[in-house]
Amino acid sequence: RRRKAWAAGGRAAPSHGRTLFATLCAGSAFFDNFCAPFLASFERAYGAAAFRHRVVVFFANVDRELVAAALERFQPWARFVPMDGEQDAGEVYGEASGPDDGAFVCDWVDGVRTCGVVNENTQGRKAKVDFRDTLLQTGIIRYLEHHESDFCYTMYIDSDTLFVRPPDKYLPPCGLEPHEEHGSEEAGVEWDVAITAYGRDFSVPWADDVADVSRTRSGFTRINGGVVIVSMRRAEVAKHFLQMFAFCSVWIESSGEQEVGGIIWDDAQKQQWKVWHDQLNREFLGAAQASLILLLSSFDVGRLPAIIGYDSCRVCHEPVEANIALEGPPIMATFRALPARELNNPDSMPNGGAFADDLLIVHLKGFWWRQVLSKAAYNVYDAHRRIEWNTDSIFLHHLVHTVWRLVLPDAVSERFPRKSRFIDAQGWDIGD
Numbered sequence: 001r002r003r004k005a006w007a008a009g010g011r012a013a014p015s016h017g018r019t020l021f022a023t024l025c026a027g028s029a030f031f032d033n034f035c036a037p038f039l040a041s042f043e044r045a046y047g048a049a050a051f052r053h054r055v056v057v058f059f060a061n062v063d064r065e066l067v068a069a070a071l072e073r074f075q076p077w078a079r080f081v082p083m084d085g086e087q088d089a090g091e092v093y094g095e096a097s098g099p100d101d102g103a104f105v106c107d108w109v110d111g112v113r114t115c116g117v118v119n120e121n122t123q124g125r126k127a128k129v130d131f132r133d134t135l136l137q138t139g140i141i142r143y144l145e146h147h148e149s150d151f152c153y154t155m156y157i158d159s160d161t162l163f164v165r166p167p168d169k170y171l172p173p174c175g176l177e178p179h180e181e182h183g184s185e186e187a188g189v190e191w192d193v194a195i196t197a198y199g200r201d202f203s204v205p206w207a208d209d210v211a212d213v214s215r216t217r218s219g220f221t222r223i224n225g226g227v228v229i230v231s232m233r234r235a236e237v238a239k240h241f242l243q244m245f246a247f248c249s250v251w252i253e254s255s256g257e258q259e260v261g262g263i264i265w266d267d268a269q270k271q272q273w274k275v276w277h278d279q280l281n282r283e284f285l286g287a288a289q290a291s292l293i294l295l296l297s298s299f300d301v302g303r304l305p306a307i308i309g310y311d312s313c314r315v316c317h318e319p320v321e322a323n324i325a326l327e328g329p330p331i332m333a334t335f336r337a338l339p340a341r342e343l344n345n346p347d348s349m350p351n352g353g354a355f356a357d358d359l360l361i362v363h364l365k366g367f368w369w370r371q372v373l374s375k376a377a378y379n380v381y382d383a384h385r386r387i388e389w390n391t392d393s394i395f396l397h398h399l400v401h402t403v404w405r406l407v408l409p410d411a412v413s414e415r416f417p418r419k420s421r422f423i424d425a426q427g428w429d430i431g432d
Contacts, residue, residue, distance in 0.1 A: 016171035017152030017188065021055045022140045023159040024083070028063040032416045033374045033401070034364065035059075035159045036066070039074045040400035045163035050077045054151070057159070058083040058139045065412050073407045083139060141242050148235045152188075156242075158226040160364045161344070162396055167360045170194070170338055174233070191319045191336035192237050194229040195292050196344040197308070198222045199316060204347045205389045213347065215310040216283050223308075223337065225288035226363050227344035237324075237333050241295070244324050248291035252277050276301070296335050298323040313337065348384060353391030362393050373397060 021042070025035035035057065043050055055074075059067060060083040067080050140154060152174035172188035198214030198221065207213055214222050228245070230238045243261070250258045256265045256273030265273065279301055280290035296315065297303045307314050314320055315337040325331040340346070341356070346363035349355065355362070364373065368385040372394075381387075387394065405413060 015049075015173065016166060016168040017174045018150065019053050019153040019155055019171060020140075020144070020147070020151045021053065021155045021157055022143070023055070023057055023157050025057055025059040025062060025159050026083075027061050028066055029374060029416065030159075030370075031059065031062045031066050031070075032404075033370075036070055036404040037397055037400040038159045038161060038163075039070060039078055040403045041162040041164075041396065043074065044400060044403070045166050049166070053077060054079065054147075056081060056140075056143055063412075063415070065409075066416075069407050069409070069412065070404075073404070081139065081143070138243070138246050141239050141246075144235070144239060144242075148232060148239070151232050153232060154230045154238065154242075156228040156230070157361075158363065158365070160369065161226060162362050162364065162393070162400065163360070164355055164362055164396065165360050167343060170343065171229070189231050189233070189336075190334065192231050192234060192333040193241055193295075194231075194336045194338050195296075195315075196224050196227050196340035197313065197316055197337035198224070198340050199313075201339075202341045202347075203350050204384070205350045206348060206384050211310070218283055219310050220283065220293075220304060221308050221310050221313045221316060221337070223284065223289050223292060224340050224344050224346055224363070224365075225286070225292055226346065226365065227340075227361060228292070229338075237331060240331050241324055241333055244295060244326065245288075245291055248294055248326075249287040252281055252290045252294070253287035295324050295333075296320070296322050299326060308337070348386065348389035349392065350389075353387075353389050353393070355392040362396070364393065364397065373401075 023035070023038065025031045039055065039057070042055060046053070055078045057070075057078060057080045059080055070078070071080055140156065144154065153171050174188045200210055200214065202210055202214045204213050216222050230241060232238055247260050247263070250260045251265075251273045254273075255277045256270035276290070276294060280293055281287055284290045284293050293304065293308070294301070296307060306312060307320055308316070315335055319334045319336050321332055321334050323330040324333045342358050342360050344361055344363050345359055346365035366385070368380065368382050372380055372385075372387075
């Protein structure tokens, strides 16, 4: 049995700059299967050093007994903030699923019954997730209005991630302690915004050519918006970036039709947002990534080949300055792309599903993970996911989910059972 070095004890205490980690949890089932294990993984990775940082969970449509249990287990470093617009949040992560949502289609493959996930209505769900994420970003801004001087960094992170190790190497100390007044100008990085990008060293077991994973259709370096880090060295720039990140996500997704922040675009301006939607939304697989790319380009997508081209990814190697003001005087922010392979790895792992020695955060991204983990069904597959390609990820999730479940009262646990539903290709239930 392979020894999991990342699971061994005796780790040095994390020493990176004090960080605000902000995430979104919508829906009780999602909270149980992803958000609470996310918090347990943070505690496992950081140990006693967790108390130096703050994890703020913005939540909606979550059973309050689950929230109460998480608060009791993870305080004082974890805080829970109700989010505006809770009434439809259940649609985002499956609380209002249709009758056929979440089923498995099973068939015989090489003599073994194997089951694949049924992935319906993914695009509609994606749009809702992007819109909910804009509420998270504006929630972070409101939180920072009262706490910005307390932190060196703010990390916007998806709650379907797990910490394997703390990201010390990318978040150096900035000399800021909770009650010191010298402040954010001393942050120890040269960038204001760090995004995560797939590089040429990003390998997966399902593709022989790394470009199949890390290059977009039009030849750009692919990014993932699941982890975005903002330096607080210039707090006003940081907050403006977060606001524009939120607003641009909505405008790209809606082609400028959606009012946000009291801003209503005229017909000519809506046409420009439609152009950006058509250019970026599908290219970068979602409005969140498209918004980051638009800001990186200073709202001039013609600059992108030189900045984030697959063969010439300047931002992958050095800080790049961009104007993040859509109108009015320029507001300059410095961007840097850090390796998703380490900081935000959303894919299957080579080498029998083992974590690489430098992996920091694994991202359990996509419909496959939602089905497998919520239903404890480990014989499912799709083109990019198989159990044998994700062994360490499954092991870590099982570990931290068990830690979380230990604190739940039996009456609460019984309301959130894991039950798999299997159907054959003709739709007949074969679960028994």
